[in-house]
Amino acid sequence: MALALDRSHSIAKPGFNRWLVPPAALCIHLCIGEAYAFSVFTKPMAQAIGITAPAAGDWTVPQLGWIFSLAIAVLGLSAAFGGKWVERVGPRMAMFVAAVFFSSGLIVAGIGVSLHVLPLVYLGYGVLGGCGLGIGYISPVSTLIGWFPDRPGLATGTAIMGFGGGALIGAPLAVALMRHFSSATSTGVAPTMVVMGVLYFIWMVVGSQIVRVPPAGWAPAGYVPPVASQKMITTKNVLREDALKTPQFYLLWVVLFCNVTAGIGVLGQASLMIQEMFAVTPIAAAGFVGLLSIFNMAGRIFWASMSDFMGRKTTYLIFFALGAVLYVIAPTFGHLQNIVLFVLAFAVILSMYGGGFATIPAYLRDLFGTVNVGAIHGALLTAWAAAGVAGPVLVNYIREYQITHGVAKADAYSVTMYIMAVLLLVGLACNLAVRPVSDQHHLKEAPAT
Amino acid sequence: MDELEERSEVVNQDTMLLILAWLFVGIPLAWGVADTIKNATKLFS
Numbered sequence: 001m002a003l004a005l006d007r008s009h010s011i012a013k014p015g016f017n018r019w020l021v022p023p024a025a026l027c028i029h030l031c032i033g034e035a036y037a038f039s040v041f042t043k044p045m046a047q048a049i050g051i052t053a054p055a056a057g058d059w060t061v062p063q064l065g066w067i068f069s070l071a072i073a074v075l076g077l078s079a080a081f082g083g084k085w086v087e088r089v090g091p092r093m094a095m096f097v098a099a100v101f102f103s104s105g106l107i108v109a110g111i112g113v114s115l116h117v118l119p120l121v122y123l124g125y126g127v128l129g130g131c132g133l134g135i136g137y138i139s140p141v142s143t144l145i146g147w148f149p150d151r152p153g154l155a156t157g158t159a160i161m162g163f164g165g166g167a168l169i170g171a172p173l174a175v176a177l178m179r180h181f182s183s184a185t186s187t188g189v190a191p192t193m194v195v196m197g198v199l200y201f202i203w204m205v206v207g208s209q210i211v212r213v214p215p216a217g218w219a220p221a222g223y224v225p226p227v228a229s230q231k232m233i234t235t236k237n238v239l240r241e242d243a244l245k246t247p248q249f250y251l252l253w254v255v256l257f258c259n260v261t262a263g264i265g266v267l268g269q270a271s272l273m274i275q276e277m278f279a280v281t282p283i284a285a286a287g288f289v290g291l292l293s294i295f296n297m298a299g300r301i302f303w304a305s306m307s308d309f310m311g312r313k314t315t316y317l318i319f320f321a322l323g324a325v326l327y328v329i330a331p332t333f334g335h336l337q338n339i340v341l342f343v344l345a346f347a348v349i350l351s352m353y354g355g356g357f358a359t360i361p362a363y364l365r366d367l368f369g370t371v372n373v374g375a376i377h378g379a380l381l382t383a384w385a386a387a388g389v390a391g392p393v394l395v396n397y398i399r400e401y402q403i404t405h406g407v408a409k410a411d412a413y414s415v416t417m418y419i420m421a422v423l424l425l426v427g428l429a430c431n432l433a434v435r436p437v438s439d440q441h442h443l444k445e446a447p448a449t
Numbered sequence: 450m451d452e453l454e455e456r457s458e459v460v461n462q463d464t465m466l467l468i469l470a471w472l473f474v475g476i477p478l479a480w481g482v483a484d485t486i487k488n489a490t491k492l493f494s
Contacts, residue, residue, distance in 0.1 A: 017463050023470040030474060162474070168481030210470055280492065287492035290485035343492070 005208070007090030012212035018147040018220065020210055025140035025159035027207025028095050031200040032102055032136040033166015035075075035129070036293070038068045040174045044187035048116060051187060059118055067109075067125050069389055074130025076385020079138050082131075083378025084240060086138055091211045094139035099204035102132025103197040110193030136204070137163065137381065141361045142374030146214045149370075150223050152362040153312075157304025160358040164297030168290075170196075232313055232434075236442040237369030243376045246437055248367050251430045256360055256383040257390075258427030259319060262327070262420045263353025265391035266346070267292060269399070269413075276409045277334045278342070288343065295347040296354040303355025304362065312363035313434060319352040320428035327421035331414035357384075367437055394419070 042064050049055045086094040105128030112120030140159050148155035174192055181188030219225065226235055243249050266273070270292055271285040280288075307315040326345045333342040360380065365373045395416050402412040 015463070017467055020467055020470055023474045026474040026478075030478060162478075165478050165481060168485050169477050172481060172484045206473065274492075283488075284492045284494075287489040291489040291492065294482060294485055294489070339493075 005089075005093040005096050007088075007093070007213060010090055010092040010212050011215055012218075014215075016212055018214075021140070021144060021147050021212065022155065022158040024091075024095075024207045024210035025144060026162040027203055027210070028098060028136045028139060029159050029162025030166050030169060031204050032098070032133050033163040034170030034174075034196070034200065035068070035071055035133055036164075036167035037170035037174060038071070038125070040171050040178075041189055041193075044178060044182075044189050045113060045121075048113060048187055048189065051185070057116075063118060067121060069392075070122055070126030071130040071133060072388035073385045074127055075133040075137065076382040076388075078131045078134030079378035079381040080134075081378075082135050083138055083375030084372075086135060086378065087142060087372060087375050090213055091139050091143040092208050094135055095204060095208035095211060098132045098136030098139055099201050099208065100132075101128050102136060102204065103201035105129030105132055106193045106197030106200065110190045110197065113193065114190035134378070134381070138374050138378045140211065141377050142370065143211065143213055145361065145365050145370055145373055146218075148220075149225065150220055151305075151308050152365050153304040153306070153308040153359060154301070156361040157301040157358040160304070160361075161297050161300040161354075163357070164293065164300050164354045167293055168297065232311060232436060233366045234369055234436060234442075236437075236439075237371035238367075238376075238437055238441050239443055240372040240375040240379060242441045242443075243368050243372065243437075244379065246441055248434055248437055249376070249380070251434050252360065252363060252367075253380055253383045254430040255316060255427050255434075256356065256380060257387050258423050258430070259316075259323075259353065259356035260384050260387035261391040261394065262323060262423050262427075263296075263350060263356075263391070264387055265395035265416070265420070267296070267350065267353070268392045269395050270346070273413055274339075274342075277413065278337065278339050280339075291343065292346060292350045295351040299351025299354035300358035303352065304358035307359045307362060312359055312366055313431060315355070315359050316363070316431040317428065319356055320424045320431060323349055323352050324421040324424040324428070327417045327424065330417050334410070334413070367434070369443070371443060 042061060045059060045064055046061055047054045047058055049058045082094075105124045105126075108124030108128055109121045110124070112118065112122075112124055141156055144155040144159055145152045174196065177192040177195055178188040181191040226233070238246070267289075270289050271282070274280055274288045275282065275285045303315055303319075310318075326349050330342060330345045330349075333339075333345060361373065361377050364376050364380065368376050398416045398419060399412045402415060403409060
């Protein structure tokens with residue numbers, strides 16, 4: 001089995017259609033993107049004993065909130081430390097291992113819920129699931145870039161779109177399964193997690209069997225690789241350990257951190273925010289969150305594809321400049337009680353949040369070349385892990401601070417949005433400071449013998 | 450079977466695999482998007 005999974009057994013035969021690789025990558029990302037739907041489990045898990053309402057001994061919402069934060073933190077760490085290994089073993093083995101981790105994580109979490117042992121849920125969904133998230137997220141990136149040297153943004157955008165779309169499948173699936181398994185004595189969370197673990201394992205393994213790596217020297221028909229580096233697109237390569245010594249890596253780290261923090265904080269508060277600002281029902285607020293998820297997903301493929309034509313630096317310039325403007329004017333739409341413009345503003349913001357994730361691999365490829373792009377991408381995802389903690393904490397803290405100081409709930413979000421705008425301006429400055437990598441960091445070509 | 454027929458069969462198999470692979474990811478995604486849009490309409494009703 002191990003032999004069939006290694007890189008040498010996944011090299012494409014002549015005539016292989018490269019458009020089979022994006023659906024293989026989507027098999028992985030649509031599954032691990034389920035993590036964004038974790039909140040559907042929160043309420044039933046918080047009343048696992050009381051069933052219809054929380055009872056003595058039930059877990060609290062803040063205790064359960066740590067599960068998602070832990071999963072995102074482990075995602076960042078496993079992507080950072082597993083990146084080199086993923087490059088070495090190839091996408092098929094990495095996807096299979098991600099399937100094992102992610103699915104076993106769900107099953108262990110389900111057992112933890114069934115036994116009502118919270119550390120087991122942390123271990124399952126947070127640690128094992130988080131490892132599956134990190135390895136799965138980076139597993140197809142460098143392969144896609146290899147198959148699509150002419151359209152790297154489109155290729156990685158298609159895969160990473162799947163991570164945004166995973167919640168759109170995972171949330172209704174989990175709700176339907178919990179409804180099926182719930183009874184007078186159970187909320188149905190445990191069997192739901194186990195069934196989802198099995199389904200996702202099958203889906204991810206199918207993806208790992210479809211994926212192929214391009215043979216050495218392969219190029220799409222009619223593609224002429226640039227002979228010399230363009231201003232912001234190199235033809236050279238930088239190894240992961242050398243990339244970590246460049247200012248470009250850290251500038252992009254801050255770029256990703258700012259973009260993610262600005263989006264993730266609001267995404268977590270979206271339901272509460274629209275209920276408090278526009279007095280809509282919880283059902284309508286759920287509709288708002290769903291709409292944001294669609295724009296988060298669509299933005300990934302739209303902006304990443306556009307970046308192939310506009311350039312990565314210009315694309316991020318639009319994210320930060322337009323994002324800052326929208327954050328500044330969004331409170332005005334709230335004061336005017338114009339829900340259409342308010343929703344539209346956040347839809348665009350969330351499309352750029354998703355676009356930031358999807359465009360970063362191509363930005364890294366432009367600056368550091370293709371040889372270690374997957375491993376460098378993995379290291380950069382620590383910015384996501386940091387933002388996953390900083391974003392919600394920032395938004396929650398600012399909101400609570402204002403409310404305890406007498407600000408009306410509906411107005412408490414304005415300051416948060418202005419702070420997000422400032423954060424985006426920091427990202428804008430870092431993006432503008434990105435320059436091509438110095439020659440001293442480039443991988444030296446082996447001398448001819 | 451001559452070489453041309455053999456090649457055409459390989460192309461047909463590839464096309465079929467391509468369609469199946471995209472349906473395998475496209476159908477669940479389309480279901481998720483449709484379900485989400487149905488819920489999102491409640492925001493403006």
